[in-house]
Structure formats: C-alpha cells, structure tokens
Amino acid sequence: MRRTRILSCTVGLVLSSCGPADQPLDDELARVNIKEGTPADEFPTACMIDIFNRDGKLVSFCSGALIAPGAVLTAGHCVAGFHSFRVYCPYLHRESVGTGEACPSYHVGLAGTIAPTSDDIGLVFLDARIPARYPVLRSTQLPDDTLVVNVGRVRDGVVSKTEMYRSAPVRIRDGRSINFPRYYVSVDKIQNGDSGGPTYRYQGPVPELVAVNSGAGGGIAVLARVDLALDWIRNRVSARSGWSLPPGYQPLTPRPPSPVDLSR
Numbered sequence: 146m147r148r149t150r151i152l153s154c155t156v157g158l159v160l161s162s163c164g165p166a167d168q169p170l171d172d173e174l175a176r177v178n179i180k181e182g183t184p185a186d187e188f189p190t191a192c193m194i195d196i197f198n199r200d201g202k203l204v205s206f207c208s209g210a211l212i213a214p215g216a217v218l219t220a221g222h223c224v225a226g227f228h229s230f231r232v233y234c235p236y237l238h239r240e241s242v243g244t245g246e247a248c249p250s251y252h253v254g255l256a257g258t259i260a261p262t263s264d265d266i267g268l269v270f271l272d273a274r275i276p277a278r279y280p281v282l283r284s285t286q287l288p289d290d291t292l293v294v295n296v297g298r299v300r301d302g303v304v305s306k307t308e309m310y311r312s313a314p315v316r317i318r319d320g321r322s323i324n325f326p327r328y329y330v331s332v333d334k335i336q337n338g339d340s341g342g343p344t345y346r347y348q349g350p351v352p353e354l355v356a357v358n359s360g361a362g363g364g365i366a367v368l369a370r371v372d373l374a375l376d377w378i379r380n381r382v383s384a385r386s387g388w389s390l391p392p393g394y395q396p397l398t399p400r401p402p403s404p405v406d407l408s409r
Contacts (some may be wrong), residue, residue: 182310183239208342214274219341221251292347297339
C-alpha cells in the first residue's frame, strides 16, 4: 500500500489527502471517506482535477472548485511541483486543461510535511473558459462551531471520474487550537483525492466557499482558510484569467467526456 505524506500536529498525525494515481488507497484513509457522502450537485462548480508530470503521465488526483471562468481553486500541494492538469466539472459537463500555481506562502515543513503556518492554497488556470455561477469567496474568519460541508471526488476509497460528493455538515473551529493557525479544524470527513475540494458554509443564502480540504488523520481534518489567501487569489485571477467572460465569448456546446477521455 502506498503511504501518504504526514503533517506534524500537536494532537496527532494529519495525513495529506492528495490521491495517488496507483489505487488502492491507504488502508487507514479508506476508512475515513467523504463519510455518508451524497452527490454534490447543489455545488455545480465543484470539479475533479487530474494531475500530470512533465512526461504527460497521470500521477495523482485532487478536487477543486471553479471560481472564475478560467480559474479553479484547489490546494497548494495539489499544484506545487506538478506540470499540467485536466479539470472536469461534472455538473456543468465541461472540461479543460491548464497549468497551476501555488500560493507563495505555501511551503513544506520538515520531512516533506505541510507546515502549519503555510497557506495550502493553489490555483489552476484553464486554457478554455467555463461559464457558470461562481461561489462567493469568504473574506473573514468564521466563528467556532459554524457548520460547513466538505466536497470531494472520493467515496468509500474510490476516486470518481463522474461524480462529486458532499459530506454531512460538520462544525469547524479555529486551527490555532491544534497549532494550525492558517486553518480550520473539524471532524475528519475527507480522504485521498479530496484535497483541494471546496468547503462551503452550510445552508448559506448563496454558495460561500470558506476553505479547501487540506489534510486529515487521527480523526480530524485541517481545512486551509480562503480568507487568509484572498488577496493573492484575487490578484492572480485578475492578472491571468480575469473574473468575467470576454465580450462575445461563445462557449462550446456542453458535453460529458467520453470513456476514452476519462481513461487518459
């Protein structure tokens, strides 16, 4: 079995949740999925990310959310050191390829771990723009005990190529309680391949993206806060892809990927 990277934490071990391409998943993480997960079609911009190296080989899986026509929000460790990405939004029936960029404040700690003071936030910039109604990005910290839902592409240890899943609502608290000051902490609902997936405020008036799935283990999950990296997100999307479709933009007719597409 392939073991995942480990993050140091004062209350135990937190395992990163970027899924290896060579299934099966780690036995421990296979027991902590998007628990009781149900299809996440209420969050149509949630998307799956396939990760490729410089040789064009599929090497890993992550999740994310379309936040602008040409930009997908995900985890920093899902993009750092990788070459290219294929994004599929199953509820929009759209896909594109692109390149990634990690937040400058993302860094690894000792022994390749994700540092608790790191912003585990990244962006994938798409070659083809995808029209949608995009989520609101949270600009301030949520209070303790706020209910959120995690969204990712893995259920019961299986990386999906066609469906995103949402967790049952969980309560979050300030990550400083476990010495992860740039994160929220919650009961663990995520596993390998759910990294970068959006965490939404539960039952908000509009979809509000508050964090991205970062890592899990020991019964807890850490979720990288969007508000702490919001200036960087806004600046990079404005510089590289923009927040709106260009005048006269004519998207292609929506179509789901073929089985050949999905097997690449």
